[in-house]
Structure formats: structure tokens, C-alpha cells
Amino acid sequence: MIKVHSIALSPMKKDKRIKELDDWLKKSTEKDFTSQDKTPLKEYNSEIFDYDFDEIVLIDNNPGKFEYRRNGVQEYVLNKLKKKKLSEIFYIIDLHGDTVKEAILKLDDFFTDSYMNNIEYICVICGKGMNSMDKIPKIKITTQAYIKKSTIVNAACTADDKDGGIGVIKVKLKN
Numbered sequence: 001m002i003k004v005h006s007i008a009l010s011p012m013k014k015d016k017r018i019k020e021l022d023d024w025l026k027k028s029t030e031k032d033f034t035s036q037d038k039t040p041l042k043e044y045n046s047e048i049f050d051y052d053f054d055e056i057v058l059i060d061n062n063p064g065k066f067e068y069r070r071n072g073v074q075e076y077v078l079n080k081l082k083k084k085k086l087s088e089i090f091y092i093i094d095l096h097g098d099t100v101k102e103a104i105l106k107l108d109d110f111f112t113d114s115y116m117n118n119i120e121y122i123c124v125i126c127g128k129g130m131n132s133m134d135k136i137p138k139i140k141i142t143t144q145a146y147i148k149k150s151t152i153v154n155a156a157c158t159a160d161d162k163d164g165g166i167g168v169i170k171v172k173l174k175n
Helices: 019-027 053-059 073-084 100-116 137-151
Strands: 067-070 089-095 120-127 153-160 167-174
Touching: 019 153, 053 137, 067 073, 067 137, 073 167, 089 100, 100 120, 100 137, 100 167, 137 153, 137 167
Parallel strands: 089 120
Antiparallel strands: 067 153, 120 167, 153 167
């Protein structure tokens, strides 16, 4: 039999002072507010990537469903990524309305920052190219090419239709 204990908490009044906290704040120094975490950031050099879309198309020109697995990465890693719900991925970048150059710069910053901060899963919203003048999804194709050239991506795939389909790419970064 499990006993459940309940504690009755009285609501705290607005602007009520806590004596212990006030005393600690008076005695505290700058050292108390700096992080003691000495975990080193991962080393990573940004990708060197061409802004010329004609060159990008040579790497990837698939406007439809996208799946990618880096050489040496097992199939189950990609399968796990495919099953991952978009609601379980908290680091997302939206590239709608960006030029190819802007998208590459943002992707580089986003991937680098995510990797260096040990983020395992990220999401890129690139759109389907429906509003492109020539109906070619340049940002999607650029994103896919960037993923294929990246040394920190283990796997990537398009999201389920209910989560944005081919306009959203889920990515699994190296540990």
C-alpha cells in the first residue's frame, strides 16, 4: 500500500520578501553568478559552401521526399529519425523568404551552434517552393545539399505530411 502525503502550501503574496534570499544576495559576489561548468565546447569548423545555385544543384536537385544517411551510419539511425515526432524536436530554424546566400549563412550558424551545444536533433523549415517564381524549391534543395556536404550530420529526412511534409527536414547530428 502506498501512502500519499500532501502538503498544504499557502500562496505567496506578491512582492513578499524572503529573508534568507535577501541575506544571501547581500553576501553574494560575482563568482556566485558565474557558471562553474567547465564542459568544453566541441570543436567544429564551418562548412565551406558555394552560394551559386547552379553548383548546389549538382550536389542535390531533388524537390520531393528526402532521405540521407552519411556513410558508416547504420540504417536504424535514419529509421529512428523518421519515427521522431516534430513535437519532440525543440531546435528549429525557419528559412521561408530567405535567399540562397542568406539560407546558407543561417544554416551554417544554426548547425554549428547546435552541434557545439550538443543538440542531437534539429529541424529545418525550408518550404516547398510553392511561391518561388520558377516553382523550383531553391531553399529546400540548398538545405539538402548543405546536409549532404556537412561533416556533422548523421542522417536527415523529410517530415511526415501532417508535420509539413517535404517542406520540413528533420536532422540527426553527430554526438
